[in-house]
Amino acid sequence: MMQKNRLLIIAVVLALAQIGFLAWIIAGRAAILRNGQDVLLKVEPVDPRDLLRGDYVRLGYEISSIPANLVANADAKAPAPDAIFVRLKKDADGFWHPVSGSLGKPAGTPLGTDEAEIRGTTDAGWSAQQNAIIRVDYGIERFYLPEGEGKEIERDMRIRSFSILAAIGKDGTAQIKALMDGDKVLFTEPLY
Amino acid sequence: MPSYVSRLKADVSRWVEQGMIDQATGQLLVADAEVRNERSFNFGSVLAIMAALLLGAAILLLVAANWEAIPRLVRVGTLFALIFGFYVGGAWLKQRGRDALAEACWLIAAAAFGGSIALVGQMYHLSGDEASAILTWCAGTALAAAALRSSALTVAAVAIAMAWMVMRGIDDWDIVPQFYLVMAAAFWLISYWTQSRPARHLILLSLILYMCIVAAHHDTIAIGIALAIGSALLFILATRAPEPVERIVLLDRRLPVHCLLGFLVGLALAQIDLVDEGGRLALAAVVTFGGIAAALIIAGRESRMLRWLAYTGFGLELAFIYAVMIGTMLGTAGLFLASGVVLGIIALFIIRIERRIRARPVQGGQGA
Numbered sequence: 109m110m111q112k113n114r115l116l117i118i119a120v121v122l123a124l125a126q127i128g129f130l131a132w133i134i135a136g137r138a139a140i141l142r143n144g145q146d147v148l149l150k151v152e153p154v155d156p157r158d159l160l161r162g163d164y165v166r167l168g169y170e171i172s173s174i175p176a177n178l179v180a181n182a183d184a185k186a187p188a189p190d191a192i193f194v195r196l197k198k199d200a201d202g203f204w205h206p207v208s209g210s211l212g213k214p215a216g217t218p219l220g221t222d223e224a225e226i227r228g229t230t231d232a233g234w235s236a237q238q239n240a241i242i243r244v245d246y247g248i249e250r251f252y253l254p255e256g257e258g259k260e261i262e263r264d265m266r267i268r269s270f271s272i273l274a275a276i277g278k279d280g281t282a283q284i285k286a287l288m289d290g291d292k293v294l295f296t297e298p299l300y
Numbered sequence: 301m302p303s304y305v306s307r308l309k310a311d312v313s314r315w316v317e318q319g320m321i322d323q324a325t326g327q328l329l330v331a332d333a334e335v336r337n338e339r340s341f342n343f344g345s346v347l348a349i350m351a352a353l354l355l356g357a358a359i360l361l362l363v364a365a366n367w368e369a370i371p372r373l374v375r376v377g378t379l380f381a382l383i384f385g386f387y388v389g390g391a392w393l394k395q396r397g398r399d400a401l402a403e404a405c406w407l408i409a410a411a412a413f414g415g416s417i418a419l420v421g422q423m424y425h426l427s428g429d430e431a432s433a434i435l436t437w438c439a440g441t442a443l444a445a446a447a448l449r450s451s452a453l454t455v456a457a458v459a460i461a462m463a464w465m466v467m468r469g470i471d472d473w474d475i476v477p478q479f480y481l482v483m484a485a486a487f488w489l490i491s492y493w494t495q496s497r498p499a500r501h502l503i504l505l506s507l508i509l510y511m512c513i514v515a516a517h518h519d520t521i522a523i524g525i526a527l528a529i530g531s532a533l534l535f536i537l538a539t540r541a542p543e544p545v546e547r548i549v550l551l552d553r554r555l556p557v558h559c560l561l562g563f564l565v566g567l568a569l570a571q572i573d574l575v576d577e578g579g580r581l582a583l584a585a586v587v588t589f590g591g592i593a594a595a596l597i598i599a600g601r602e603s604r605m606l607r608w609l610a611y612t613g614f615g616l617e618l619a620f621i622y623a624v625m626i627g628t629m630l631g632t633a634g635l636f637l638a639s640g641v642v643l644g645i646i647a648l649f650i651i652r653i654e655r656r657i658r659a660r661p662v663q664g665g666q667g668a
Binding site for chain 1: 391
């Protein structure tokens with residue numbers, strides 16, 4: 109009986125493993141949305157002619173370009189893809205702006221009030237000169253839109269400034285929470 | 301091209317007429333061949349696999365459309381139910397001997413897993429590169445193939461890995477997707493466990509494609525020549541010691557066909573790079589023709605597929621040389637004249653080879 113049902117048992121275990129893996133990702137993301145630190149980020153156009161890619165818009169942020177002189181250990185590191193931890197501070201305008209960065213590991217100093225640390229990845233092509241700019245990806249550079257709504261938002265994005273409300277988890281992972289047009293919330297993300 | 305069974309039927313009826321075997325033996329032989337043929341290929345299983353691929357594509361497209369009419373928790377739940385239902389349902393069918401339907405179900409389950417990865421990415425606006433999402437899908441499919449010992453899932457995993465390789469190769473011009481070699485080696489081992497000959501054939505083809513991507517990134521001519529030499533050496537090995545090689549690779553004795561393809565693709569890469577250099581291009585062309593002729597003489601009798609690949613390569617090489625060398629000198633009328641002559645030469649070549657092969661009795665070789 110055991111032998112006969114072995115394949116069925118294997119299939120059940122396999123299906124549960126795959127479903128469990130997906131559920132684990134969903135749970136991790138929902139946890140960031142629920143418990144993370146909310147930050148409001150200014151969206152800057154990436155390439156105004158070509159924002160819409162299939163079913164999502166590409167987003168660039170003010171914090172996507174970090175001046176190398178904000179990054180304490182920038183000259184000690186080779187310009188290769190690396191993790192970067194960027195310290196953000198909330199300003200009077202409500203937006204969170206970068207104040208410092210640290211390559212490879214978190215800065216280690218305790219966070220002040222209205223501060224958060226976001227984790228990103230640098231790309232390869234920067235040089236450690238004084239006024240160099242480091243390009244950083246945070247994994248939040250896309251916003252998926254319901255089918256058919258892309259064109260309108262792409263058009264508005266060219267003329268007005270949009271912003272993104274993101275949540276940052278304990279390890280610095282960022283997760284998009286809402287897409288805002290000025291003060292108006294266009295889309296908010298439910299936990300699941 | 302008549303199938304093996306219909307050719308055998310003709311042979312058997314001739315043998316019975318000539319009194320070489322009796323009627324009963326003849327019927328037994330034909331019946332046996334028909335049963336084996338049924339097992340290796342029947343339209344029901346092909347249609348089941350095609351239906352599975354269509355349903356799988358439908359699932360992926362439904363996710364891609366980001367359709368808001370269904371709440372996304374329902375969409376996630378449906379995909380999870382599909383994963384569970386089709387993996388377990390496939391196992392249930394397999395236990396009842398419905399192998400083709402089982403494989404088809406598992407393919408749908410694997411597509412649902414890929415669709416779920418895409419949906420989660422969409423739900424949380426994950427912008428990590430698609431390549432790593434595809435890699436995750438590939439790993440899940442390979443795991444399923446190994447756990448369920450499924451040939452179709454092994455092929456699917458190889459195909460997904462190929463998509464990853466092409467994506468990485470095109471996306472990022474600095475990086476050669478070397479990790480593909482590790483994946484190919486792993487899939488090759490899995491394919492023994494899952495008894496998947498098609499997967500091994502696909503892996504060999506994908507390695508030739510891999511070399512093309514490497515050649516596009518690096519030194520085209522050097523990589524092309526390396527591919528041609530490597531293929532030629534493997535060809536010699538596979539034709540010198542067919543039995544031991546076949547025992548290891550288990551490819552229905554078709555390894556020489558892959559080797560010839562690799563050889564031709566390698567030389568094509570080299571020749572594309574040498575297009576403006578008359579002397580060295582001519583040398584490469586001579587090597588190509590020589591290689592094709594050698595392959596035909598050594599292994600042409602054994603395999604029809606190899607013969608047709610050799611003829612195709614021969615024709616393409618002639619057309620290429622013509623376009624590069626002569627085509628620039630002659631006018632349109634000359635083009636038609638030369639094309640006619642060239643086609644005539646190809647036809648004569650093919651007819652001669654086929655006649656020689658038919659004239660010699662086959663000793664212990666298998667028609668493929």
